[in-house]
Structure formats: structure tokens, C-alpha cells
Amino acid sequence: MPARDQTTRDRTSMHNGNRLKIGLFGSNCSSGRAVTLVPERWSGSWQDNLRLAQMADAAGIDFMLPVARWKGYGGDTDYQGATLETMSWASGLLAKTTCMTVFGTVHAPLFHPIIAAKEFVTADQIGEGRFGLNVVCGWNEGEFEMFGATLRDHESRYDYAQEWLDAVKLAWSSEAEFDFDGAFLKLRKVRAWPKPFGGARPLIMNAGASATGQSFAIRNCDALFMSTRRASLATYEKNVRDVKALARQEGRELDFYTVGVITCRPTMAEAEEYYRHAVVDCADWNAVDSILAMKDITRANHAPDDFARLRNEQANGMGGLPIVGDPDFVARELATLSEAGLNGIGVSFVNYLDELPYFCDEVLPRLERRGLREKR
Numbered sequence: 001m002p003a004r005d006q007t008t009r010d011r012t013s014m015h016n017g018n019r020l021k022i023g024l025f026g027s028n029c030s031s032g033r034a035v036t037l038v039p040e041r042w043s044g045s046w047q048d049n050l051r052l053a054q055m056a057d058a059a060g061i062d063f064m065l066p067v068a069r070w071k072g073y074g075g076d077t078d079y080q081g082a083t084l085e086t087m088s089w090a091s092g093l094l095a096k097t098t099c100m101t102v103f104g105t106v107h108a109p110l111f112h113p114i115i116a117a118k119e120f121v122t123a124d125q126i127g128e129g130r131f132g133l134n135v136v137c138g139w140n141e142g143e144f145e146m147f148g149a150t151l152r153d154h155e156s157r158y159d160y161a162q163e164w165l166d167a168v169k170l171a172w173s174s175e176a177e178f179d180f181d182g183a184f185l186k187l188r189k190v191r192a193w194p195k196p197f198g199g200a201r202p203l204i205m206n207a208g209a210s211a212t213g214q215s216f217a218i219r220n221c222d223a224l225f226m227s228t229r230r231a232s233l234a235t236y237e238k239n240v241r242d243v244k245a246l247a248r249q250e251g252r253e254l255d256f257y258t259v260g261v262i263t264c265r266p267t268m269a270e271a272e273e274y275y276r277h278a279v280v281d282c283a284d285w286n287a288v289d290s291i292l293a294m295k296d297i298t299r300a301n302h303a304p305d306d307f308a309r310l311r312n313e314q315a316n317g318m319g320g321l322p323i324v325g326d327p328d329f330v331a332r333e334l335a336t337l338s339e340a341g342l343n344g345i346g347v348s349f350v351n352y353l354d355e356l357p358y359f360c361d362e363v364l365p366r367l368e369r370r371g372l373r374e375k376r
């Protein structure tokens with residue numbers, strides 16, 4: 001297996017020795033990941049994001065990962081209708097924090113690769129090597145329509161993304177003017193300076209779920225975000241083991257992350273009660289049904305039980321792993337993910353600013369005592 005050089009390892013380890021990385025996912029969007037009507041739902045405003053990032057940075061949270069969303073999902077709240085563009089958001093947060101990695105989430109087909117490469121370098125210079133790239137290909141036709149762009153068929157999306165990322169990496173590394181001759185991209189006499197901070201390229205991740213998406217991640221990325229349904233430890237282990245084995249066949253090594261939604265309260269009963277209130281009783285079911293319809297999931301083409309399960313999963317963090325309980329329970333669940341071979345998790349809360357302090361005070365020390373995170 002090719003050894004990672006020191007600086008690349010620094011970036012993939014997010015500049016610390018935490019065995020289980022914890023990040024915040026989705027705070028750049030109104031309502032975050034909770035499709036709910038509750039009045040305390042997340043604003044997604046810049047001021048709240050900045051306060052959150054500084055609080056998280058001081059508490060030792062490892063990263064923030066935004067969602068690239070261009071068009072709200074409707075419903076009673078216009079779920080994720082107000083979103084901060086992720087590269088500007090990341091650059092602002094990197095300027096105002098000191099330790100955490102901040103990702104930009106970028107649709108390859110919507111950003112010209114040479115502009116994108118320069119945006120990434122700019123953010124990376126601002127953050128002195130703390131910028132990370134989440135490259136996505138897109139799936140939502142309505143969003144592409146708004147750009148006058150066509151969503152390619154699934155396989156071609158990844159063919160295009162391959163060329164796009166090759167061009168970005170070349171812009172990051174080439175010490176001379178270069179041409180790029182691809183099937184999709186023809187670039188002439190490209191000059192791209194400065195280069196990423198400190199001589200190593202930014203950490204790159206992808207969240208492909210299909211075999212094509214995962215093999216894209218294996219070929220090109222340092223980390224794969226897998227969406228994880230509630231399952232047994234054995235199932236998580238198997239998912240990670242299978243992709244690791246495929247990577248090994250290609251002489252590649254990558255890290256594995258997932259996403260989850262945390263409701264942590266002093267007792268199990270309080271956590272379960274709030275979860276039921278926010279994510280079931282007060283779910284924005286009209287938005288949930290609109291999201292499902294975009295994925296062609298309707299009452300008409302699914303069995304009632306199946307449809308009900310998918311609705312509940314969507315209301316709760318758009319399918320992220322629900323972790324609902326007291327601090328001991330939450331810490332145990334997170335430890336289980338680590339045992340299964342996951343390197344980290346991006347989590348969300350109904351209201352990140354209100355809920356993060358309790359999580360950091362109660363859950364992080366428990367993970368430290370288990371040896372999963374460095375003592376602070």
C-alpha cells in the first residue's frame with residue numbers, strides 16, 4: 001500500500017489523534033437536517049453558523065460539513081429553502097477558527113474546475129491547510145434545471161466528475177502551464193497559482209452510495225461517507241470491510257465516515273420524548289413527502305409499511321443514523337461505530353447551538369475515557 005506522506009496524513013487525521021472524529025453536518029441550511037416544524041428549528045443564518053463554529057472549534061469538534069443545496073424542498077417550512085453557499089461559508093469559517101477542518105461541498109457539473117480549484121486553494125490558504133473538499137455529482141433534477149444544466153445519466157455523472165477532479169488536482173499540483181484534453185473538458189494553457197497551503201493537497205471526500213460512486217471514492221478520495229441505517233454492529237463492520245477490500249485490490253486506503261442525528265438529554269425518557277415531539281409529532285410531513293417524491297418514492301409505488309419507514313427516516317436527518325438517549329447511551333453508540341471500523345461521524349441536532357454544549361460536556365469526555373478521543 002502506498003505510504004501517505006506526513007502532510008497528507010496530517011490532513012486526513014484532521015491534525016489530531018482522535019480515533020473517532022466528530023463533525024457537524026448540515027448547519028449551512030435552514031432547518032439543518034431536521035425536517036420539523038418546531039419553532040427552535042435551526043435558522044441556518046451566518047451569525048448562528050459563526051457562533052456554532054467557534055463554539056465547536058473551542059470544544060475540539062473535528063470538522064464541519066455543509067450540504068450543497070440550491071433549492072428548498074417546500075412543505076410548510078420550505079425545508080432547506082435558505083442555504084449558505086458552501087465555499088463562501090467555508091472560507092468565512094476557516095478565517096474565524098483555528099483547529100477544525102471545514103469542508104466545501106461542490107457539485108462538479110456546476111462549477112468550472114479552474115474556478116473551483118482556485119476557490120479551494122483560496123479557502124485552504126485562509127485555513128492554513130484545514131480545508132476539505134466533498135465532491136458531489138448531483139441527483140436533483142429541479143436544482144439542475146435552475147442552472148439550465150442537464151443532469152447526466154448516473155454513470156456519466158461519475159465519468160464527468162473523474163475528469164473534473166483530475167483537472168482540479170492538476171491545477172493544484174502543476175508547476176507549469178498545462179493543457180487538459182478530456183472527453184468533456186478541453187482546457188488550454190492553464191495557469192493556476194498559488195498552490196494549496198504547505199505543499200499537500202486538501203483532504204477529498206465523496207459520499208457515493210452506488211458501486212460506481214464508491215469506486216470513484218476508492219480511486220480518488222481520502223474518505224468515503226457512507227449513509228448508515230440503524231443496523232447491527234456486524235452489518236456496519238461488513239459494509240466497511242467490503243469497501244476496504246475493494247480499495248485494497250486497487251492498492252488504495254481510505255477512511256470511512258457516516259452521518260447521524262443526535263438527541264442527547266440527561267435521561268433516556270427525556271431524549272425519547274423530545275425526539276418524538278420534534279421529529280415525529282411536529283415533522284414537516286409535507287416537506288418529507290416532497291423529498292420522497294423527488295426520489296420517486298410514493299404511497300403508490302411502495303408497500304404501506306415500507307413507505308411509513310422511509311417517511312420516518314427522511315424526517316429524521318434525511319436518513320442519518322438516529323442516536324437518541326442519555327450521555328452514556330450516546331457515547332456507547334458512537335463507540336460501536338468506531339468498533340465497526342468507522343473513523344468518524346458527521347452529526348446534526350435540531351438546534352445545533354442549543355444542543356452542542358451538553359453533547360460536548362457530557363459525551364466527549366466519555367469518548368476520551370474510552371480512548372477514542374484525545375484528552376482536552
Ligand SMILES: Cc1cc2nc3c(=O)[nH]c(=O)nc-3n(C[C@H](O)[C@H](O)[C@H](O)COP(=O)(O)O)c2cc1C
Nearest residue numbers: 067068105136138139207208209210213225227259
Ligand atoms: C454525508 C452525505 C453528504 C451528501 N451531501 C450532498 C450534497 O450536499 N449535495 C448533493 O447533491 N448530494 C449530496 N449527497 C448525495 C451523494 O453525493 C450521492 O449522490 C448519494 O449518496 C447517492 O450515491 P450515488 O451517486 O453513488 O448514487 C450526500 C450524501 C451523503 C451520504
